[in-house]
Amino acid sequence: MNVTGRINRILFILSYVSQNQGIQVEDLARRVGMRPRQLLKELEFISLIGKPPFKPDDYIDIYVENQQVRIEFDQSLNRPIRFTRPEAVALLMSLELLDAEVDPDGVGSLKEKIGRAISSSVDQASQLENRIVLERDTHLIGDRFSLIRNAIENRFKLELEYFSLMRNETTKRKVRPYFLMKKLGYWYLTGYCELRNDLRTFKFERILSATRLPETFPEPEDFELGRFKADFDLSTGERRIEIFFDKKLAPWIKEQWGTSVRDAEDEGVVLTVYSETLEFPSRLVLRSAPHARPLSPPEFVEKVKRDAEEIISLQDREV
Amino acid sequence: MNRTERLLDLITYLLNAREPVSWRKIKNHFPDDYARGVEESNQRKFERDKAELIALGIPIDYQGGSEGLKEGYLIRKEKLFLPEVKFSPGEFSLLMLAAGAVMGDETFPYRHQLESALDKITSLQNKIDPPPDEIAITYSTPKPAASQSSLINKIQDSLDRRKTVTLRYHAFSTGQTTERDVNPYGLIFRRGKWTLVGWDHLRQDLRTFVVRRIENVEVNLRRPGTPDYQIPDDFSLRLYQNQQPWELRIHEPVVVRIRVSSHRLNELLPQLKNAAAIKNDVFELNVTNRSGLVSWILSQKTDVQVLEPPDMRRQICDVLGSLT
Numbered sequence: 001m002n003v004t005g006r007i008n009r010i011l012f013i014l015s016y017v018s019q020n021q022g023i024q025v026e027d028l029a030r031r032v033g034m035r036p037r038q039l040l041k042e043l044e045f046i047s048l049i050g051k052p053p054f055k056p057d058d059y060i061d062i063y064v065e066n067q068q069v070r071i072e073f074d075q076s077l078n079r080p081i082r083f084t085r086p087e088a089v090a091l092l093m094s095l096e097l098l099d100a101e102v103d104p105d106g107v108g109s110l111k112e113k114i115g116r117a118i119s120s121s122v123d124q125a126s127q128l129e130n131r132i133v134l135e136r137d138t139h140l141i142g143d144r145f146s147l148i149r150n151a152i153e154n155r156f157k158l159e160l161e162y163f164s165l166m167r168n169e170t171t172k173r174k175v176r177p178y179f180l181m182k183k184l185g186y187w188y189l190t191g192y193c194e195l196r197n198d199l200r201t202f203k204f205e206r207i208l209s210a211t212r213l214p215e216t217f218p219e220p221e222d223f224e225l226g227r228f229k230a231d232f233d234l235s236t237g238e239r240r241i242e243i244f245f246d247k248k249l250a251p252w253i254k255e256q257w258g259t260s261v262r263d264a265e266d267e268g269v270v271l272t273v274y275s276e277t278l279e280f281p282s283r284l285v286l287r288s289a290p291h292a293r294p295l296s297p298p299e300f301v302e303k304v305k306r307d308a309e310e311i312i313s314l315q316d317r318e319v
Numbered sequence: 320m321n322r323t324e325r326l327l328d329l330i331t332y333l334l335n336a337r338e339p340v341s342w343r344k345i346k347n348h349f350p351d352d353y354a355r356g357v358e359e360s361n362q363r364k365f366e367r368d369k370a371e372l373i374a375l376g377i378p379i380d381y382q383g384g385s386e387g388l389k390e391g392y393l394i395r396k397e398k399l400f401l402p403e404v405k406f407s408p409g410e411f412s413l414l415m416l417a418a419g420a421v422m423g424d425e426t427f428p429y430r431h432q433l434e435s436a437l438d439k440i441t442s443l444q445n446k447i448d449p450p451p452d453e454i455a456i457t458y459s460t461p462k463p464a465a466s467q468s469s470l471i472n473k474i475q476d477s478l479d480r481r482k483t484v485t486l487r488y489h490a491f492s493t494g495q496t497t498e499r500d501v502n503p504y505g506l507i508f509r510r511g512k513w514t515l516v517g518w519d520h521l522r523q524d525l526r527t528f529v530v531r532r533i534e535n536v537e538v539n540l541r542r543p544g545t546p547d548y549q550i551p552d553d554f555s556l557r558l559y560q561n562q563q564p565w566e567l568r569i570h571e572p573v574v575v576r577i578r579v580s581s582h583r584l585n586e587l588l589p590q591l592k593n594a595a596a597i598k599n600d601v602f603e604l605n606v607t608n609r610s611g612l613v614s615w616i617l618s619q620k621t622d623v624q625v626l627e628p629p630d631m632r633r634q635i636c637d638v639l640g641s642l643t
Contacts, residue, residue: 004375
């Protein structure tokens with residue numbers, strides 16, 4: 001723990017013990033996240049704070065009697081347990097990242113409470129909160145979020161109209177909604193898709209419409225939330241696809257894809273991805289043209305060519 | 320005396336003082352810490368301690384001597400802590416969700432402060448409501464580099480104290496690694512990536528730096544308690560937030576008119592925030608980086624069509640020539 005963290009903890013102990021005289025060592029240790037033995041050492045350290053020439057009661061007298069902690073000291077350090085400004089700013093920042101849709105009333109009132117406390121004190125750090133901007137995309141998830149969350153809680157099936165980027169098509173399907181997840185700025189719904197008869201994850205912004213159905217579904221037996229959260233990042237597909245990027249894009253590709261990239265001729269790189277469909281890798285090549293080209297398998301090379309021709313015919317069209 | 324001990328002593332000393340305490344008195348009180356050897360390095364040490372305490376939320380002010388007021392350092396007790404805030408069980412559960420997601424990312428600045436705020440909240444809460452378990456939030460990429468969090472902390476520290484930093488930066492666009500002095504103006508977090516916006520002494524202009532591509536940060540050690548620069552009042556970090564690839568300032572603005580397929584509107588609208596909507600599905604963009612726009616249009620395949628100008632349409636077809 002760094003110096004700041006430790007001082008913060010000590011100030012907390014002082015205030016907490018003086019308001020809860022006689023608290024059990026174990027109880028206090030639990031509240032500050034220390035082992036009892038560690039805490040006793042820390043209390044010993046605290047009793048040494050302050051130095052001559054102080055009046056005797058300027059010393060902090062903290063002691064343990066029958067496993068109970070008591071304290072006597074000058075009251076200037078003793079105040080109700082409250083946030084310091086940086087703590088309140090940190091809380092506010094974490095709320096800033098949380099979409100209001102998760103709980104429209106709750107997020108709003110929390111932000112207001114903490115914000116009000118901050119604005120009541122003015123000090124040199126007053127502009128702190130404007131110096132760090134945390135992006136929260138303004139995706140339009142409003143009504144849909146509470147509808148879907150409500151369906152998860154009450155186990156109602158949903159009918160989704162969904163545009164799948166992976167297949168480049170829009171379909172209607174019944175889904176048993178299990179779980180909501182936000183990752184790198186995007187919200188996803190995971191559930192059992194009755195169209196594909198398997199677990200599927202849907203990106204919120206591609207859900208064109210969502211309707212709650214009257215049917216309910218039983219608690220899923222085969223869905224392990226913990227394991228699912230951990231596996232979320234793994235790519236799912238079986239098909240091995242290779243793409244070449246020239247030296248202009250190589251640094252970005254390396255930064256983003258890390259170990260899936262190997263060096264190739266003329267300072268370029270080859271990226272290997274595993275994907276269920278050819279759609280996503282094709283878009284990756286198109287977006288990077290003319291600095292990328294598909295290598296394998298042959299049907300992927302063919303797909304990119306077809307996609308490119310389709311785009312050309314659209315952009316070439318008279319408007 | 321170790322640092323934690325000295326800082327705590329300094330707090331008790333200043334809190335107990337009935338009037339502002341002069342530098343001379345502080346030195347007398349802490350002879351081993353602030354009155355040994357060179358005066359300049361003693362002052363530096365005190366300034367560093369003071370900065371640490373201010374970061375901790377303990378406001379140490381300096382009161383200049385005027386109109387019969389005594390000159391010196393003091394802690395204004397009324398500024399030490401914020402007014403009390405109470406949370407309902409539902410709000411507490413929500414805070415745990417919000418804060419828990421941030422704590423999961425080691426690169427976040429203010430993580431320590433968030434941790435101590437949570438400690439305070441949990442210690443006062445009689446009943447702990449866990450965060451909702453049907454929702455999970457993660458902000459970071461799976462494995463941020465270990466060095467990232469210390470870089471971010473250094474930048475945060477320099478932002479708080481307005482100290483110039485010396486960066487070693489690897490720019491992808493040029494392939495060059497250069498060392499430059501930068502006055503940090505702000506940090507932006509976007510899709511798991513941190514970006515620093517600041518005044519670049521070398522280029523004499525505002526520049527953005529992807530923190531992942533910064534190889535080293537040194538914060539100016541001289542005069543730690545005195546700011547090196549001011550952030551201009553008209554600077555707004557929010558202008559850099561949500562910046563789209565075609566909005567990077569590479570060339571003079573070109574107006575481009577596009578049409579977006581209706582089934583992609585909901586998804587793409589947030590990226591078109593600065594565009595003028597001509598019709599429900601037609602938008603006019605102010606483009607200062609053509610190749611950024613071309614790349615974005617290509618990744619939408621046939622869902623975005625360029626209406627104007629014709630040479631933009633030609634550019635797209637040319638770029639694709641190598642693939643057909």
